[in-house]
Amino acid sequence: MKFSSVFILFFMLEMSVAQAQRNCGTAGYIQQLITTDPFIKNSFNKAAAQITAVSNNSAARDIVADEIINLPVVIHILYNTSIQNISLAQVQSQLTVLNNDYSNLNADRINTPTVFATLVADTRIRFCLAQVDPQGRRTTGIIRKYTKTDFFSPEDAMKYAAQGGDDAWDCKRYLNIWVCNMGGRTLGYSSIPGGPAATDGVVISYDVFGTTGNVRSPYDKGRTATHETGHWLGLKHIWGDAICGTDDVDDTPVQQYYNYGCPTFPHVTNCSPNGNGDMYMNFMDFTNDDCMNLFTKGQKIRMRALFAENNIRNSFLLSFACDSTLAQGGALPAIDTTVAVQPFAGLKIYPNPLQSIVTIEYIGELKASVLKTINIFNVTGNKVYSGTVISAKTNINTAGLAKGVYILSIQEGATRITKKLIKE
Numbered sequence: 001m002k003f004s005s006v007f008i009l010f011f012m013l014e015m016s017v018a019q020a021q022r023n024c025g026t027a028g029y030i031q032q033l034i035t036t037d038p039f040i041k042n043s044f045n046k047a048a049a050q051i052t053a054v055s056n057n058s059a060a061r062d063i064v065a066d067e068i069i070n071l072p073v074v075i076h077i078l079y080n081t082s083i084q085n086i087s088l089a090q091v092q093s094q095l096t097v098l099n100n101d102y103s104n105l106n107a108d109r110i111n112t113p114t115v116f117a118t119l120v121a122d123t124r125i126r127f128c129l130a131q132v133d134p135q136g137r138r139t140t141g142i143i144r145k146y147t148k149t150d151f152f153s154p155e156d157a158m159k160y161a162a163q164g165g166d167d168a169w170d171c172k173r174y175l176n177i178w179v180c181n182m183g184g185r186t187l188g189y190s191s192i193p194g195g196p197a198a199t200d201g202v203v204i205s206y207d208v209f210g211t212t213g214n215v216r217s218p219y220d221k222g223r224t225a226t227h228e229t230g231h232w233l234g235l236k237h238i239w240g241d242a243i244c245g246t247d248d249v250d251d252t253p254v255q256q257y258y259n260y261g262c263p264t265f266p267h268v269t270n271c272s273p274n275g276n277g278d279m280y281m282n283f284m285d286f287t288n289d290d291c292m293n294l295f296t297k298g299q300k301i302r303m304r305a306l307f308a309e310n311n312i313r314n315s316f317l318l319s320f321a322c323d324s325t326l327a328q329g330g331a332l333p334a335i336d337t338t339v340a341v342q343p344f345a346g347l348k349i350y351p352n353p354l355q356s357i358v359t360i361e362y363i364g365e366l367k368a369s370v371l372k373t374i375n376i377f378n379v380t381g382n383k384v385y386s387g388t389v390i391s392a393k394t395n396i397n398t399a400g401l402a403k404g405v406y407i408l409s410i411q412e413g414a415t416r417i418t419k420k421l422i423k424e
């Protein structure tokens, strides 16, 4: 069949089910990008391979083991009518949902079937409205901008000021979320790891964003943003976008296809591994907002793999934008994204946030012959500690440090690792 007729058939199919089912635009968007630019497929594949490599390597995973990862969020609100210029309360309600869902503190987690309860994860990923903008100024993390565009399609115009949208903030430090009118059909879509910087982020229709204000049932519990942010963090749909496909996650059962509405448990199909059937209450299925309630431990591993050293979202571990005290009207402290390969895969630094002692532990090989210097800097670049690594486990007294954000730097030969430390 020619492309055009496939497209028309797909379009008609989509139209016929649009009113009854969740419509996530991500898979179609990614397919369109690949069609337009065949080379981008290599970039997506490389990113996916990196995620898999870290997910399968427990030492690499340990680097970001269970440390809280804070993601500064900037919300670009694009409105053509006043109803699309959503309230602060609506924005805040969405942040609350994201934080609850990603920490397994969502009230409806009690609806998770008992057989799946042991798989549920607190991802230890948190979201804040950015407090510091890319120029180092105080910000609310919310941009409001009138647009002449009636409604947008999943083709990225909302991400460019020149096309009636608003330009992305640095995607190495901020999660960009555009809230605009998607015309009532597509609820939202997301970039995936490996895509271009200018279009990196999540798009959500204004009427399915948050839990208050202009939200429409059955997408009024903020789960569209939970789902799309899952894509931004490298998760696939739970059915793998194929009949009985794979989402590359070990603990999500194979399921035949997507679910919509809210099935009755258990929903068993031909490819269910056992009588528990589909995990249709997973945030990466297509069920209604009030039907979804979990991410699994396997999904958590894949999401957090993105933040490991050398991986695509590692720079977020050094983003300061959640801390308003750092707004000084100048450039933010430089993010050192020096590529550190070995030997740092075997290095752990804990606890973080700091207590009275921070421990630097080599769990891999410690080459005693190579001088390893440790420096800790405050955010204005002043050195507050200097020392050397002399054994596999080095304790540093941090009791005297004031509350705030610090950068730990370990220089080992020609290689350097930097890590953000927080003193609470």
Ligand SMILES: [Zn+2]
Binding pocket: 024, 025, 026, 027, 227, 228, 231, 237
């Ligand atoms: Zn999706």
